[in-house]
Amino acid sequence: MPTAWLISIGTELTLGQTVDTNSAWIAEQLAAHGVRCAAHMTVPDEIEYVAAAIRRAAEASDLVVISGGLGPTEDDLTRAALARATDDSLTIDTSSLEHIRAFFEKRGRVMPEANRTQALVPSRARAIANPCGTAPGITLHLGQTPCYALPGVPFEMKAMFTDAVLPALRAASGGRVVRTRLVHCCGIGEAELGERIHDLMQRGGSPEVGTTAALGIISVRINATTASVDKADRMLDKTEALVRERLGVAVFGRDRDSLASVVGEQLRARDATLSTAESCTGGLIGAQLTDVPGSSDYFLGGVISYANEVKRDLLDVDESILLEHGAVCDGVAHAMARGVRRKFGSTYALSVTGIAGPGGGSDAKPVGLVYIGLASPQRIHVIERRFGSAAPRSVIRTGAAIAALNLLRLELVK
């Protein structure tokens, strides 16, 4: 099977000021086309490092994909590094220069002189058109190995990868495919899950099975490598069925499903609607729900009731509960769910109130304590979760949002 190395370029990446999300996206695309990523390398904006990484990657693999370092400023060195790695010099690509000029003209502006640099390519390379921005990409061969350099801006990179790199891959793949399936689970520990599918995870198994845990969601990853898509998919189907049998209701979806998209499908199938009342999650559940295209079919909206007065005035939470027990208790979660369901006239309603920290905790009510309410046509139900007082604010908030969506999911699959 052909292998690829990915190179991400940027001092902001090696210094850790930006998280590299491009490599994951590119790797996923390559895997789906039968190319296995053997490594990602991240190097700073220093020409020697970049040129050395390009040379090493081209030696070690069958394909090199580079992202970043094609912008218009002084520290964008990918063009020069490609020229150095191939002992070439840079020349202006006139059609790229025209494209950049037109890009600015269309927006009623004159091209800043700095953007001229973006039309430079090594003399033996070809430019790749950028439909979304000013930076063209570059493609060339280093020895026998094709290299593609794309901009670091994710949506530009994705458009150009799809337009220019994928067709070349398809032509070169020689029929070998790797297909991957993810089976996502919620409400089960990683070790327990691992024990239940222990036999499927043996080394050298085919398909390969592995697991990944992230913030309350554990994904079982199944990879099949074989001669045809059909055959690979049959292998994946069979193993997925086994995994589902072992893990039961903990499985909520596969591949690109998110908890929010799955809950959305369930609601849509029942012609049901949802509203939310969020305190410590502050809009996170709404943001996750509306991240799904078409969510207006079932999500009516919600109230972010951060202040106690909002809980009282908009959600009819009884002031006496707030005074007596504080905002973080079973009774407030109950009243918030009831209040928002009534106000919005939705079929279901979710509520969350908790202590996200780092301040505001006490012995009786530590940081990480969260109450989650679910109002359905039949009843109102509240659960308590403790995320641990050492957990960071973001872990507690995301964990609470996931637990809330999972509570609704379990109610809907009943």
Place this chain on the structure above:
Amino acid sequence: MPTAWLISIGTELTLGQTVDTNSAWIAEQLAAHGVRCAAHMTVPDEIEYVAAAIRRAAEASDLVVISGGLGPTEDDLTRAALARATDDSLTIDTSSLEHIRAFFEKRGRVMPEANRTQALVPSRARAIANPCGTAPGITLHLGQTPCYALPGVPFEMKAMFTDAVLPALRAASGGRVVRTRLVHCCGIGEAELGERIHDLMQRGGSPEVGTTAALGIISVRINATTASVDKADRMLDKTEALVRERLGVAVFGRDRDSLASVVGEQLRARDATLSTAESCTGGLIGAQLTDVPGSSDYFLGGVISYANEVKRDLLDVDESILLEHGAVCDGVAHAMARGVRRKFGSTYALSVTGIAGPGGGSDAKPVGLVYIGLASPQRIHVIERRFGSAAPRSVIRTGAAIAALNLLRLELVK
């Protein structure tokens, strides 16, 4: 200056199913302690790849930090790869085993047999205690190079890095420091920004100046490498002052400041409060605001008015505007901002309505069209933004949330 290589382990990373956020965090910590990351490597869960990456990293650098592959399942191979890279064998570390047992006991559970594996370490290595979970870390020397292997779960990794790796770094740094400052900007293009600080960005300058763009925010990165923290900070202060002079009101903050935290500080300083009415952003602005600890001091909450009925019933948006002009127009943004400000009694209110796509666009109102309203004590003001109909849903939503917070920021700095 000492250099480090980071290795992230996991097929879910090389296949692109998970984004590696650990490397960025570790690199940032190292940079602050005078260790420059020369590269990040990401390799799959295959023992030969992992062992080879460890050997290569130890040869190329002065310090190796590894994350991932220490879980309890079959595909967690970092322990075995460390043993292979050092020609050693694995033995049970009894104090780690005790810790793992106690972890489960405290939670009223019996340790699953699978977790026993996590107590294995190469015989010449030392275990690193994990205060938050079951997987201990491992430290050993490969030749002269110290290597630290930590779990992949971010909050466990961070706690162990801080407890075990940082003190060793401080002892070994020999007084050389790298200090970094980020100056964050909003509402200016990258090329224009680059031209205004062109002279500061020359190669070989000291301090080094570079830029990074991400979703409407451009950050100027200033790195100073010198003999003392004080001296480095004076260099940073001087360059930061120059950058601010050139970029004016586009600069909104530095280092860990976010738009939400800066707006929050401005509101707190004026004893002012804020509420939000979100349609296409669906809670994203609320989620960003409440990501900031202490945001309850100024953020009262908001209404996620996804459905038109919610805009009408909770925010008093005139039904006739909705019928005549649709939900995405100047007038609805205006009415939403007015409505939520009245309802919550806040000093300021932000509203957003737009077309996040991929469906729902037309020639007159394309995907990416967003109206943002700001109600202040003096007036209500609406701006229009076009994010481009090719932009993905997440780019439009995040861009709209940033533009809304920036609109309020500019009002508050007036």
